[in-house]
Amino acid sequence: xxxxxxxxxxxxxxxxxxxxxxxxxxxxxxxxxxxxxxxxxxxxxxxxxxxxxxxxxxxxxxxxxxxxxxxxxxxxxxxxxxxxxxxxxxxxxxxxxxxxxxxxxxxxxxxxxxxxxxxxxxxxxxxxxxxxxxxxxxxxxxxxxxxxxxxxxxxxxxxxxxxxxxxxxxxxxxxxxxxxxxxxxxxxxxxxxxxxxxxxxxxxxxxxxxxxxxxxxxxxxxxxxxxxxxxxxxxxxxxxxxxxxxxxxxxxxxxxxxxxxxxxxxxxxxxxxxxxxx
Amino acid sequence: xxxxxxxxxxxxxxxxxxxxxxxxxxxxxxxxxxxxxxxxxxxxxxxxxxxxxxxxxxxxxxxxxxxxxxxxxxxxxxxxxxxxxxxxxxxxxxxxxxxxxxxxxxxxxxxxxxxxxxxxxxxxxxxxxxxxxxxxxxxxxxxxxxxxxxxxxxxxxxxxxxxxxxxxxxxxxxxxxxxxxxxxxxxxxxxxxxxxxxxxxxxxxxxxxxxxxxxxxxxxxxxxxxxxxxxxxxxxxxxxxxxxxxxxxxxxxxxxxxxxxxxxxxxxxxxxxxxxxxxxxxxxxxxxxxxxxxxxxxxx
Amino acid sequence: xxxxxxxxxxxxxxxxxxxxxxxxxxxxxxxxxxxxxxxxxxxxxxxxxxxxxxxxxxxxxxxxxxxxxxxxxxxxxxxxxxxxxxxxxxxxxxxxxxxxxxxxxxxxxxxxxxxxxxxxxxxxxxxxxxxxxxxxxxxxxxxxxxxxxxxxxxxxxxxxxxxxxxxxxxxxxxxxxxxxxxxxxxxxxxxxxxxxxxxxxxxxxxxxxxxxxxxxxxxxxxxxxxxxxxxxxxxxxxxxxxxxxxxxxxxxxxxxxxxxxxxxxxxxxxxxxxxxxxxxxxxxxxxxxxxxxxxxxxxxxxxxxxxxxxxxxxxxxxxxxxxxxxxxxxxxxxxxxxxxxxxxxxxxxxxxxx
Numbered sequence: 037x038x039x040x041x042x043x044x045x046x047x048x049x050x051x052x053x054x055x056x057x058x059x060x061x062x063x064x065x066x067x068x069x070x071x072x073x074x075x076x077x078x079x080x081x082x083x084x085x086x087x088x089x090x091x092x093x094x095x096x097x098x099x100x101x102x103x104x105x106x107x108x109x110x111x112x113x114x115x116x117x118x119x120x121x122x123x124x125x126x127x128x129x130x131x132x133x134x135x136x137x138x139x140x141x142x143x144x145x146x147x148x149x150x151x152x153x154x155x156x157x158x159x160x161x162x163x164x165x166x167x168x169x170x171x172x173x174x175x176x177x178x179x180x181x182x183x184x185x186x187x188x189x190x191x192x193x194x195x196x197x198x199x200x201x202x203x204x205x206x207x208x209x210x211x212x213x214x215x216x217x218x219x220x221x222x223x224x225x226x227x228x229x230x231x232x233x234x235x236x237x238x239x240x241x242x243x244x245x246x247x248x249x250x251x252x253x254x255x256x257x258x259x260x261x262x263x264x265x266x267x268x269x270x271x272x273x274x275x276x277x278x279x280x281x282x283x284x285x286x287x288x289x290x291x292x293x294x295x296x297x298x299x300x301x302x303x304x305x306x307x308x309x310x311x312x313x314x
Numbered sequence: 315x316x317x318x319x320x321x322x323x324x325x326x327x328x329x330x331x332x333x334x335x336x337x338x339x340x341x342x343x344x345x346x347x348x349x350x351x352x353x354x355x356x357x358x359x360x361x362x363x364x365x366x367x368x369x370x371x372x373x374x375x376x377x378x379x380x381x382x383x384x385x386x387x388x389x390x391x392x393x394x395x396x397x398x399x400x401x402x403x404x405x406x407x408x409x410x411x412x413x414x415x416x417x418x419x420x421x422x423x424x425x426x427x428x429x430x431x432x433x434x435x436x437x438x439x440x441x442x443x444x445x446x447x448x449x450x451x452x453x454x455x456x457x458x459x460x461x462x463x464x465x466x467x468x469x470x471x472x473x474x475x476x477x478x479x480x481x482x483x484x485x486x487x488x489x490x491x492x493x494x495x496x497x498x499x500x501x502x503x504x505x506x507x508x509x510x511x512x513x514x515x516x517x518x519x520x521x522x523x524x525x526x527x528x529x530x531x532x533x534x535x536x537x538x539x540x541x542x543x544x545x546x547x548x549x550x551x552x553x554x555x556x557x558x559x560x561x562x563x564x565x566x567x568x569x570x571x572x573x574x575x576x577x578x579x580x581x582x583x584x585x586x587x588x589x590x591x592x593x594x595x596x597x598x599x600x601x602x603x604x605x606x607x608x609x610x611x612x613x614x
Numbered sequence: 615x616x617x618x619x620x621x622x623x624x625x626x627x628x629x630x631x632x633x634x635x636x637x638x639x640x641x642x643x644x645x646x647x648x649x650x651x652x653x654x655x656x657x658x659x660x661x662x663x664x665x666x667x668x669x670x671x672x673x674x675x676x677x678x679x680x681x682x683x684x685x686x687x688x689x690x691x692x693x694x695x696x697x698x699x700x701x702x703x704x705x706x707x708x709x710x711x712x713x714x715x716x717x718x719x720x721x722x723x724x725x726x727x728x729x730x731x732x733x734x735x736x737x738x739x740x741x742x743x744x745x746x747x748x749x750x751x752x753x754x755x756x757x758x759x760x761x762x763x764x765x766x767x768x769x770x771x772x773x774x775x776x777x778x779x780x781x782x783x784x785x786x787x788x789x790x791x792x793x794x795x796x797x798x799x800x801x802x803x804x805x806x807x808x809x810x811x812x813x814x815x816x817x818x819x820x821x822x823x824x825x826x827x828x829x830x831x832x833x834x835x836x837x838x839x840x841x842x843x844x845x846x847x848x849x850x851x852x853x854x855x856x857x858x859x860x861x862x863x864x865x866x867x868x869x870x871x872x873x874x875x876x877x878x879x880x881x882x883x884x885x886x887x888x889x890x891x892x893x894x895x896x897x898x899x900x901x902x903x904x905x906x907x908x909x910x911x912x913x914x915x916x917x918x919x920x921x922x923x924x925x926x927x928x929x930x931x932x933x934x935x936x937x938x939x940x941x942x943x944x945x946x947x948x949x950x951x952x953x954x955x956x957x958x959x960x961x962x963x964x965x966x967x968x
Contacts, residue, residue, distance in 0.1 A: 044415055044416075045666075045684075045685045046495060046499065046511065049411060049415050052407040052410040053417075055407045056408040056411050059404045059407075064427075064429055064430060066445075067441035067445055067476070068429070068441055070451065071440070071441060113346075113347075116347050116350075117347050119343060120344050120347045124340060124343070132347070134591045135355055138359065138587065141533050141537075141583035143556075143557045144537070144539045146537070146579045149573070150358035150576070151358055161353065184354065217335055217336070242432055246433065246436070248539065248540035249539035249543075266434050266540065269434075269437065273440065278443070285437045288437060296432045499665055499692075499694070500692070500698040500763075501711065503690065504711055505767060506686075510715045518701075519702065603701065
């Protein structure tokens with residue numbers, strides 16, 4: 037072990053590194069590997085039968101579709117939140133800045149039952165839409181609302197520091213060269229924020245795809261209509277269909293890893309751009 | 315992940331006319347943000363407390379001291395009391411190895427540590443079922459020796475450890491990387507032993523970041539639902555944590571009780587956010603100091 | 615305690631930081647390791663301290679091989695470039711740290727620690743700051759506290775990494791005189807790293823010039839300034855004007871002009887003469903010796919005038935004279951003069967001369 041690192045006069049590398057690797061392997065890597073080995077032992081045909089089952093496919097469509105839409109909504113509102121929090125002074129600003137992380141801190145089950153109550157037919161908001169024949173809960177609308185709730189902080193918190201770091205001089209220079217405020221925003225500020233916006237979008241999307249607790253209470257969980265993919269895993273587990281659960285899980289894991297790679301690449305890109313831009 | 319940027323006075327520099335939006339734009343944006351905030355954040359939070367107290371304080375308290383509710387609170391505290399220290403020790407060890415030493419594969423290691431964040435909570439539970447469940451790798455062996463992990467407390471602890479795995483490490487790694495190794499080297503040159511270096515130089519410099527990570531880790535440990543739901547078995551009074559108890563009560567249409575227990579969790583979330591705001595300022599200060607010192611010295 | 619550096623080599627990946635470096639540092643001297651950034655000077659200092667391992671070679675502290683000793687056991691004082699003061703400790707606690715972490719048997723009593731810390735704080739003239747935190751100190755004060763902390767353990771040698779690097783020009787100048795006086799008082803063998811030739815020449819008893827991981831020259835400040843043994847040394851110690859030509863009969867022939875270089879200099883077909891800006895005499899254009907040139911610009915910097923001239927072949931020459939001398943000659947921009955070097959150092963022309 038000592039040979040793979042550069043010499044350092046500081047103590048404790050072997051102990052810390054050894055502990056890190058063992059703990060990481062025991063808690064994370066080996067358990068995750070169990071999905072892979074179980075999937076492989078399933079065989080291609082039965083794997084395909086599970087993951088291409090119409091009910092499961094419908095759940096992918098809902099999970100990924102609603103997650104994309106939710107992440108897009110969060111990107112727009114996340115940018116607005118980051119903008120007003122960095123640039124403007126208004127009453128309640130500190131409260132908003134502190135509470136914006138609520139979806140991180142509030143247990144998902146609590147969020148789930150609260151959202152279901154608000155958006156159901158008799159709920160505070162749901163009842164406003166009821167007269168127009170729009171149901172907000174117990175259908176895909178509910179899934180979307182829950183995913184918007186849990187994804188909001190991601191975009192705000194990735195864009196906020198980048199926006200705060202943006203030098204005012206750059207904007208002044210643009211204004212001095214005759215750009216309108218809108219031109220300055222589109223040509224100067226937005227390109228600067230793009231990596232952060234994309235990262236926030238990807239983070240919110242990744243979280244939304246896997247989300248369970250806040251969604252199931254409001255989704256209604258109607259087969260072929262409002263079942264999310266994580267629920268499919270649970271359903272199969274409850275039927276003791278471990279193989280089926282594993283197959284669906286492996287599809288989700290692969291997608292998560294691809295997303296993780298994309299997020300890492302985006303962050304690397306953002307860093308190099310940041311470095312160059314000074 | 316979250317940096318509080320709203321320093322008082324920070325907005326003043328955007329007040330110059332050349333870099334100011336028209337008033338109507340500003341008003342529209344603030345209105346949009348406030349409405350979204352009210353509908354999506356304040357309303358759910360308020361609903362939890364309103365529903366919890368709908369039948370008055372008397373009912374509220376009665377519901378909370380009901381034995382199954384108390385058992386769920388005890389279990390939640392127990393699980394957090396095991397999971398948080400485990401991940402605390404891991405976080406410190408990982409950050410020490412990663413931030414203070416150079417070795418190949420460092421980025422890969424960090425990606426691995428972040429893995430649990432990108433795995434669906436449901437899968438986080440599933441993997442332990444695959445390992446320790448009746449049909450799992452160790453299932454037969456465990457059954458033979460009469461050890462219960464899945465649908466029992468150990469499974470809940472394992473799933474919680476998994477989902478809260480990265481919190482402390484992820485908070486400490488950038489902080490300790492920013493602080494560099496000079497202070498530790500100075501301590502070693504002056505004759506300090508390994509533990510003396512850690513206790514006297516490293517720990518005081520990272521204490522706020524550490525606390526910040528622990529607060530986030532604890533909030534998630536107490537509030538985790540999906541992963542725990544898979545491994546718990548939902549046995550009332552035995553393997554129900556608070557979030558699972560909320561679910562059971564809600565599905566039984568016992569809304570007052572469900573929201574009463576939920577209100578405790580919401581309170582925990584508010585306390586977490588409050589502490590977070592306090593600690594975050596200190597942690598950011600520590601990081602800024604470290605970064606500034608580096609910047610000052612490298613820009614000679 | 616003397617330090618002997620024997621055949622030290624060090625690589626970082628493919629980069630050769632130090633290549634077979636040997637230096638002897640006699641007891642009680644104050645030595646500067648001077649060189650451009652990346653020359654390996656800081657690495658060498660860290661190897662002496664034991665903060666870095668050499669790939670080959672050994673370090674002898676007072677005649678005894680210290681290569682296998684851990685940093686903790688070497689008993690060296692190290693002053694870091696950015697001071698590395700412990701942020702959460704007061705000045706007193708910082709200085710006392712090295713005494714407090716000693717094994718119980720060797721640890722002085724707290725009264726003794728107090729006495730020794732205050733003695734050191736008085737030595738660095740900062741005893742009135744004992745209760746402050748590092749963030750409340752100026753850069754120069756931090757530097758002196760870092761020095762006091764390093765001295766507290768009564769080190770055998772004192773090592774300083776760019777000790778004045780992070781300070782502004784005025785404080786820098788004060789502190790280096792102060793360091794020189796301090797060294798004259800306590801006489802602990804000291805090595806400091808710097809990239810600033812002025813600093814090295816002013817403070818050190820002896821200067822070691824490093825380049826690309828190798829020793830270029832070792833000597834007293836006057837020796838290396840007056841007698842650089844390579845073009846690199848000549849160029850590194852201040853700006854120089856280059857004259858390409860050939861040496862014959864004790865003269866450097868530059869085009870049709872001949873400049874005397876002394877009889878000792880052997881003949882060279884391709885040679886370069888190095889002349890520092892202040893080593894020229896300005897003569898009227900009619901003078902029969904020297905190199906003719908035209909004054910392009912005169913820049914006054916306080917008492918000194920920096921003159922840019924062009925030779926007949928268009929090459930630029932920089933000359934420095936006192937302003938009153940220039941006024942006496944009545945020269946101005948556009949005038950033609952003859953330049954006569956008072957001293958020329960001649961080297962064989964190298965294809966890769968720095």
